[in-house]
Amino acid sequence: DAKTTQPNSMESNEEEPVHLPCNHSTISGTDYIHWYRQLPSQGPEYVIHGLTSNVNNRMASLAIAEDRKSSTLILHRATLRDAAVYYCIPRPGGYALNFGKGTSLLVTP
C-alpha cells in the first residue's frame, strides 16, 4: 500500500476554511484516494474519495494534484463539529482500509 504523510495536528478558527494536506508519493495510477474522519468517541466516517479529478460533496472538497502524489481535503467553513482526526487512505483495490495516524483537527470558536 502507498505510504502517506499527514501533519500530526492542525488548528482552525470556526467559520474559516481548512486545508488538510496529504502526501502519497508512492501511490499507483489506479489507487483511489479516500478520506475518512473520526469524531471523538465515534466510529470512522467516510468523507470523500477521488481518483484524478477534484471532487466535491456536501461535506468537503478533494483537490488532487496533477501528478497524484498529494491531495488536499478542503472544509469550506469549519464548524466545531468538524473537530476530528482526518485520515487520508489510498486504496489500491480490495477492501481493507489502512488507517494511518491521521491529522487531528482542532477547531476553535
Added chain:
Amino acid sequence: EAGVTQFPSHSVIEKGQTVTLRCDPISGHDNLYWYRRVMGKEIKFLLHFVKESKQDESGMPNNRFLAERTGGTYSTLKVQPAELEDSGVYFCASSQGSGQYYEQYFGPGTRLTVT
C-alpha cells in the same frame, strides 16, 4: 435508513473469560468488516466477509478470535479466552461493494476492557 449498529457499546471482562461482540450491518450490504484500535495504536483491519464467506482474515491476531456471519446478515466476533492486550475498541463496517470505489460505513464501536 439505519446505520451499522454494534452491541454491546462497552464490555468489561476478566482475563480468561469469553466475550462476544455483535455487528448488524446496513441492510443490503453484503460486505462486512471488522477493525480494532488497541490502546495507543492505529485502527487495524481484522477481517472481511462477503455475505457469509470470509474473504480475508489476514488481520486476525490469533486463534483466540473467531468471527462468524451465519446467514450473511449480522456478524459476531468472539474472543476466547480474552487477554489483557485485547482491550481496545472494535469497529464493524459495511459496504455495498468491496472494490476500491466503495465507501465503508462504520458503527460506533464496542469498547472492550479486559482486566
